[in-house]
Amino acid sequence: MPKVTIDDITIEVPEGTTILQAARMIGGDVVPPAMCYYSKLKTSGGYCRTCIVKVEQGSAKDPRPMPKPVASCRTTVMDGMVVRNKTSQEVLEARAGVVEFLLINHPLDCPICDQAGECHLQDLGYEHGKVETRYEFDRREFEKIDIGDKIQLHMTRCILCYRCVKVADQLTDGRVHGVINRGDVAEISTYIQNSIENDFSGNVIDVCPVGALTDKTFRFKSRVWYTKPVDAHCNCDKCSGKVRLWYKGEEVLRVTARKDKYGEVEDWICNDCRFNKKKTSDWVIEGPSKVDRHSVISANHYDNLKVLKATVDRQQLALPHGEKVGLGKGALDPNNIHGKH
Template sequence: MKVTIDGHTIDVEAGTTVLEAARAIGGPSVPPTMCYYSKLKDCGGKCRCCLVEISKGSERDPRPMPKLQPSCVTAVQDGMEVKSATSPKALDARRAVSEFLLINHPLDCPVCDQAGECDLQNLAYGNKNFKTRYKEERRTFEPEDIGPYIQLHMNRCVLCYRCVKLADQLTPERVHGVIGRGDHAQISTYISKAIDNDFSGNMIDVCPVGALTDKTFRFESRVWFNKPYNAHRDCPTCSGKVTLWMFGDKVQRVTGRKDVYHEVDEFICNDCRFHHKNAEDWVIEGPRKFEKPSVLNINNYIRPLKKVHIDADELILEGREQDEKKISMPAIPYDAVELEAIKEVKEE
């Protein structure tokens, strides 16, 4: 069946969502997401960050849908026409949703370990949410140890349910979930339980904000000071394909490899993630390319550097005080005395 998104028409299979079709097209037409995760089943529809305007329902029913639809759970119909990046209504709604997500979110980016690779940070920057109109008291929680490797900062949580879905689908017994309702809802473990299984560390990777942090990496370094390398090892539990975040020759943390949408390609076990922090334990394949523009690109050692050419007089770069005056006056030629001084310097 055919679907048109922002003027781009693409053929997709039945059952494909609007978001999946937009990702197949790529570019600015792809809506942002906070709760959807393509590697997890029945995931999405919680955050409403991916709202789109459907101007034509299908060939059979060409009427537009009266309300904006979440693209991650809306199935494509044959002949459907969608406005994503070209819809002012959808863009305004996304901006409002991101402002809503930031109501209780603390402004602790300077100390948050997720800073630099935070989906909410990127979303707020893309939607230009630089100010808040919320003046009421924010809800606050104390940090909570929910396992030997994971610390929960509920203040930063946006209730995307990713960690709950992952625990349901990847681990044998889920011992945490959402308790409470409405503005009292929060992620927590059941009484006297701790999250401790072979794949619990993947909850850190799927968390879009800094709510679930790696206790072995906390406050060790900023991600933009690290160099990411693809590496692998023979692991009996998982694929063993990881990204090593290195500072010099030291491995500071190990994560799963992520795609352009910041989703893990293959989930890895806790043994690879937490117990192999020596470079000798891995076969390093080489530097990892950055998937998309972010603060990490400041430290990009892959991008070729062009030689800088300064169009100025030769002796300006020598540092002489009399020549520095000529930097802003290219239209004023040297007088005879200056030309003689230049000649003397060149002959020395």
């Protein structure tokens, strides 16, 4: 089994593992960000270039470094390979460049975007982006398109990760959507505004890393951080029936597939489960979903309040004058807690 060293951490991985997969096996912040790679989709990855890393040593046999940064999601590890991700200034700079490219034509309409709070581009921007933009021209715009009665495509936000194209290609028969035009006017489209009609079309919403493909049954109903995710299942003859329900109060606002910590779907779900079963009685509830503490969605988790209060107290004690500032009445009311990233 080949051994690979990423940011000075060595790990043994099975033959054929990519650098990104190896980094995910190590975990932590060694893992490069990925906007287009999706482990459940074949031939995905390689497009967005955010996961680029530097290969300092190609392999034990051929120790020469690779001349250019490589896409870690599509580069297979060799025995003795030495990779630099966050320990290389060159990689971080190149990645910042890629993030800038991804953002120059993005509308940055997060305040009115349904994806805000669970958007990979938002996370990427916070981690690797710059505060100011150097782009002073008009941004690219497209008309919104309805592809089917439940899904809306807003190309203006799209980063052309090709994930939805691969879903349509690999999950269902009779692919009807793809990419038309080229360069910076390329767009995801169906043939002359055809709708996508199949039982699994809704999965394109889940794989979309940004707010380009949204669920029309959920649009503008709530910010995600006001909803509470709960894992549930049902007996479905089309799919696994394992889903995540997003509650606001007693109401199920939307149903999505369950996602892992890299934002990837665990099991594809069918449109019936996604769009038509919006009552608690349709489901067997398993319990609250585990939400990463850093996620804005965790702001809605009531059991965090104790920890939060302790943290705030500690931070206040550390203030230069040692003053304790009152939080004000109702500050810890869950409905008042705003999104904190």
